[in-house]
Amino acid sequence: MIARFQMLRTDYRQYPTYPHGKIIHIALGFIAAGLGAVAVPALLNKEYTAVTFLTLAAQQFRDVRKMERETLMKIDETELVPRGSAYIEGIAMVFEGRNYLVILTALVTTLCTVLFAWYWGVTAGVLALLLNAMLKSGKNLKSIVDVQPAEIRIDGPGLYVDNIYIMNIGLEDTRDKMRKHGMGFILTPSNKDGRISIANLGQRQAILHNLSAILGIYRDSGEPSLLPMAKLDLEDGRLAVFFLAPQVHLEQALQILQHVPLLEYAVRLPRKAERKGRSG
Structure with missing residues (x-):
């Protein structure tokens, strides 16, 4: 959840909207964090059917990308200077990808906690947060x-x-x-x-x-x-x-x-x- 909060902000683009837009993405981040955390003990206990939940999650997050695209397209119709389809597709892809980063953070943190000790889990979580901070911003012009x-x-x-x-x-x-x-x-x-x-x-x-x-x-x-x-x-x-x-x-x-x-x-x-x- 810390990873999702770290990557979620409303900036000059006024998107996601505050507070309702943020609530949606925080809720999705909670689901992603839960999936990543549960996957490790499920696999260690040979509950391989639990992996199917990850595939379902991937489909849900693809739907998130579709939802963001459609929402931004509607908003773009009211702009004096529109974003354009390429900009919108990039924003929608980012919202999908950040949920996968949350799953990865939870997966790595839980794996190190279960296999080694809680302090190794904390260390792995901090390193994952640093990686997220590097990946959340792309190149500029x-x-x-x-x-x-x-x-x-x-x-x-x-x-x-x-x-x-x-x-x-x-x-x-x-x-x-x-x-x-x-x-x-x-x-x-x-x-x-x-x-x-x-x-x-x-x-x-x-x-x-x-x-x-x-x-x-x-x-x-x-x-x-x-x-x-x-x-x-x-x-x-x-x-x-x-x-x-x-x-x-x-x-x-x-x-x-x-x-x-x-x-x-x-x-x-x-x-x-x-x-x-x-x-x-």
């Missing part, structure tokens, strides 16, 4: 790109971030809003893997959503001209991010961009494929 603020330039009807074209703006009033509330950033990939990852549309949508979730967004429904955008330079792989916030905070926006989670579904590793091809 700063591990694959260099993020720098960039000049927003309006040339006639064209909006540019640095030299990357973003969109066409027809109304002078919209241009004034963009000059006042707009922020521009250039994300330069550090290698070929990073270039392909930030080209992923799901990763770009996650960038825009995190900015809007923390800084707020200067737009309302029915205003497509104020939509934040992330456009790719096809020549060198740089990504230009244009965003409108109620108040311009460049330093805070830089921190947010650097800590956007790197989505598992957006990760590509062409360099590894090249190395394997050469060694073959």
